[in-house]
Amino acid sequence: MKILGKITITICGLLLLFFTSDFPDWGDVNSPASTHLSPYFIEHTIEDTAVPNIVTSVLADYRGYDTMFETTVILTAGLACFLLLRIPRKDSIHRYYRHEPTGVTIRVEGDRYPKGSNVFTRIDSSWVPYDLIINFTCRLLIHFIQLFALYVVAHGHHSPGGGFQGGVLLGASVILFAISGNLRAAIKRFGEKTAAILSSTGVFIYAGAGALCLFIGEQFLNYSALGPLLGTDRIMARSHGILIVEIGVAMAVMAVMIWIYYNLSSAGKQDEGL
């Protein structure tokens, strides 16, 4: 297999290298890629959509249809991980409880709880004591991450970023919480059902906004149809439409990232995490 692999990649690589000679130079201003289609986006984004970040306008409007499916890809991954990994019933083998006052760890077989559970806390089997600094720092950070994420989502029109990046950051904040503390605490605050429904809802906001345009009488995803609804002209309606779908994307991406993490980090049991 190794030899086969080496032969394959040598042949492929040489072929690919050979065909690069026909490419326009790196950074060539006059390459077809830079002259055929893209000037339209650069020159018309303001007058078409009133969004200065061209990437955002192309992403969510000109090629908004792609982006809808991009979000759906993420959702698909979330559903796929759930379908593949999730084990609905809990494996009742054994659990560890820590007696807080004394710091003694006990192992409990089966589904029982130790008496006086207010002094016992459930811990992971790979629990390490003295994670106070990590815990504290992470919890401090999480708020800032989330704030920044919201900024990124909302400010995607004018600066780098948008729904995806913001959504991933939001998701990362929850994942950070789960890593620094334990998975069960994260799930208690942001449950699996919430994640699942939020992810569908996020994509639904996107596709629903598109379908709304369709029902109003324009093409699918043609946000300018929303103008009368939002009380703006057709161009600003596109800008607002982009914001709506960015929010949907952020929601979906956040929820899916968390959902996948829950399933991957606990091998589908959603009991003990990393």
Place this chain on the structure above:
Amino acid sequence: MTSNLPALVIIVPLLASLVAAGAGWFNRKAPFYIAVIALLISFISSVLLLAQVVATGVAIEYQMAGWPAPVGIVYVIDHLSAMVLVVITFVAFVNLIGNRQAVETEFKNKEGAFNALYVLFTAGLVGMTATGDAFNLYVLLEIASLSGYALIGLGSSRAPLATLNYLFLGTIGATFYLLGVGYLYIATGSLNMADLATIIPSMMNSSTILFAFIICLTGLLVKMAIFPVHGWLPGAYSESSTVSAGLIAPLTTKVTIYIMVRICLTLFTPEYTFGYIDPTDIMVAIAVASIIFGSLSALAQKDFKRMLSYIIIAEVGYMVGGFFLGNRMGVSGAILHIVNDAAMTLALFMAAGIFIWKTGDEKQSSLKGLYAKMPFTMAGFTLAALSVVGVPPTCGFFSKWYLISGGIAAGQYLFVGALIFSSLINAVLFFRIFEIALFEPFKSHHHAGDEEDKVESHHGETIVDPGVIESAQQYSGSDSHDHGAIVIKEPPLPMLVPFLGVCVLLLILGLYSGSIVNNIIHFAIPAGII
């Protein structure tokens, strides 16, 4: 609303999958019905689209987000894509309603996710078929692939490994395609298929375009599991659950072949594909290898679904070879075979689903004595099998007819020989199964009632002769008192009726293949191909 039909075909399944995914958390039955209704709407829309295209003879263009072609993404529904849309939505719809019980048992507590992925897979294929944008195709390809991985991965205990292999090769294929689109983009600056088709003839000699063609084609060939890169297919299809296999096996390879046709004819123009590059000899050689390898490997299989998987590899060779013959007969045959093979594979995998559902075993030997036990199912299965063999008037014969005609016209006698050879092998394969099902005495799969069954199948009618079916049902009826034995009789009607419907469709497709070719496929092939 009719002007929005091209969007509805895909939007309805997409929205439905979202709703189904959410609804699964509240109600276990709802996702199934949501999925069924969505697929039905999608099916009706695509039939209407096909009718519209055939009636007007003009391709329908739908501008997503209201942007015209090179700037935005457009959907183009022409004769070819409308026909494939009908096939996709039909297969998805029928397979789902025919497998309700199987879904409920195999995907317990995950109905929401399963139905959502099922519909998403369909939506992905529908989008791939309808889109007129080379990059959008990639995104939808990934949707279909990812949901496909999930659907296949939840099969038998060996399924995850097979799926992982599928995922690796699928990713290689899709990424190669993406790279090809990148090469096209760097050479032309465009992503729209129609736009590219206007640019490419002016730069025939560009080596970048040539490499884009090669690499797109390579990616698609990996995705469609032609002979040297077929490794993922048998494992993935035979280890998956029956409902997933019934959806994915008929559609994935066929839609990928459609994409190949689309790319070669619409994106790279026929002048470029057949005039400038002219890959006929090498592609037909690969196709021949695929046909012969697929047929011979199928011969060696004991597992029923695995055998069908290898037949699919051979069928892929049919279509690829037929298409690259490059004449009107061959291309017509390849396109017609997309439709026919989808229907045949659907019928066979539905039959496999019924067998497994009833006998709980995937071995061919578990089919013993089934002719007497479930005559209607076996009649349908026989019809489907004969169609694969290529017996008239089933549809399989007619696509083979065009393929062979094309092969003779192009002088590719090796290809003709391979087709005949594969038909003969298929005959051997299926008659072997017929023999098992007809001759071998029925073996009870769950110990009880073994003796009684043997007696019945040999001499049961010597005493009274109320006709085979009645007697079989009476006997199986009396068997059911035995403790816990699974009694083999006809499957429940919701399973049987769709299956038989598909089998009858095989005949109808065959009888009306003349009108399909004259009214649809004839217009789907550019005039440049003679």
Place this chain on the structure above:
Amino acid sequence: MSMETILSVKPLFAVLVSLVAIPGIVSSRSQNIREAWTFGAAAIKLLLVLSMLPLVLDGNVLTFTLVQVLPDIGITFKVDAFGLLFAIVASSLWIVTSIYSIGYMRSLNEHSQTRYFSFFAVAISATIGVAFSANLLTLYLFYEMLSLATFPLVTHHQDKEARSSGRKYLFYILGGSIGLVLPAMMITYHFTGTLDFAAQGVMAGHINSGLALLLTVMFLFGFAKVGIMPMHSWLPAAMVAPTPVSALLHAVAVVKVGAFSVVRVFTGIVGTTLLSDFGINGIVCVLASITIVVASLIALSQDELKRRLAFSTIGQLSYIVLGIALLTKSGMTGGMLHIAMHAFGKITLFFCAGAIFCATGIKYISKMKGIGRRMPITMTAFLIGSLSVVGFPPCGGFISKWYLVLGTVESGNIAFLFVLLGSSFLNAAYFFRFSTMLFSAAKRR
């Protein structure tokens, strides 16, 4: 005599009527109802076929196109005199065979009788379809349908022997049709652009001699039902089937469909002029003659009655092929007539064989001594049948053989005359040795 082409749906109905009866046969609750369905369908079919007779005798041709399956080929029926003759033979013998089957099956308490009658109906349907085919594609369709429908009949007993015979049967029949006829048909279509049976054939002017020879041989061997050696050995094997099946199918329907197909292809597709111009007919004649002689010799040595009849059939079928390939008017007439004459003669013989088996359980000739005294009527019938097959003057077999002999004389090729005469002596030998034995004194117990 005005040659008119009449559009008529009758041929389609004639084909479909026995298929329509199948749901009735399958859903019948008792034997009597089931057999009533069979008879009803058989009677209607015969009436339909006969109703076309006056029109055809006036020199008209009835056509009907069911559906256009390929751009210029449809599933099309055409009734001409030759086809109608064959259809009348097949449908009238169906009635007879149905009666016989009922007696045979009931007396032996055979299993799966519903399946038996259903597939019997399908087989007849396919036979009529072949008779009324207007083009090679339609013929091929019904030919395949017949092959598949007879498989469960041949393997009716479902035992080991039936299984291996079934395999052999399918191997030759399906292998021939898929492996040889289909490609030959496609190549023909490619070069000529049509598959319709035309009076003078369609190949002339499109195909050179080498290819024409190749295609002719492919058709001849591909239609394995006609049993030209070496594609004959399925026929003796298929004799494991219940006797009515052997009688109708392996004396009448299946093998005659093979002969009919060959005749149709030779006259309608290859064309007589092409055959004679390129001298292809000589090769076919030689192949047929070899089969005639060898099959007759083998028949002599068979002890099992049905196998002996089977080899006799192989020889007789080649008479038909030989008659056609002689390309003389008398030869053709003889060949076509022989389809009917041999059918009636051979079915009689098979019925007798079945009757003997039903009544006594004996299959082997050597054990049948004196059986004529116990079953005089049966054996008289047997004698008449064998006289016809041998070609004795008052019997039908004589007429066809007479024309065949005339044909050989007309063709000026005396060698084939000797083949015919010699094989007739052989026929006489293997039948009369048997017949005399039947009526000789039984061994003392």
Place this chain on the structure above:
Amino acid sequence: MELFSFIVAKADYWAYVILMMVGLYALIAKNNLVKKIVGMTIFQTAIILFYVSIGYKKGATIPILHHGSDHGGEALAAHGAHAAAHGTQEVAEQAAHAVAHAGEAAVKAMDYINPLPHVLMLTAIVVGVATLGVALALAMKVYKEYGTLEEDEINQQLRNG
């Protein structure tokens, strides 16, 4: 210097080929499933490098416009900052040019990097992470089934029944 500019002109494309082949090698030849998944990720990101390289234009700035009245100031500032960050003469000139024409809001395509490949690659990145997630989930299932991630060991187990 000739050679040098040639290298610079093509280095990105070469790098993408190398990365792609590294990934492909891992996919084909590596024995460990997670290694294959790592290779798959590298394989996919190589394409992203390719596309982003297509989009790059010498002397152009990031594809975010500075526009009209309300946000003009911020955008201009951002633009200037970027130009400064790049520290190239041409970019600074372009920036100055842009500033001069800010009032007219005339946007010139050559001033901005081609945004289209970026959009496409956002999609590709997301597809990449989605595939990664599913692949890892499958690898975990495989591990649960066979207790190993090495392909040869799994095949051994399969062969032994």
Place this chain on the structure above:
Amino acid sequence: MIWPIDLIILGLVIVSAVAAITVKDLLSAAVLLGAYSFLLCLLWAVMGAVDVAFTEATVGAGVSTVFCVAAVFHTTRRTKD
């Protein structure tokens, strides 16, 4: 004049990619993959693809690495190649 940065990062990217597939420890491979992603993110920032860089930083270097680590944590770190 951004090409020197470009070339240097390209070199580093290739090195980290090769390291990620050759290192004999899956956890290290996961972390190296994260490093690889982050270097790519730098590269894209250099090429002016800020949105792609941002996404790669969050998705590729961030979440992907976490996923890989999670998967390795639940399977094994051992690898033969």
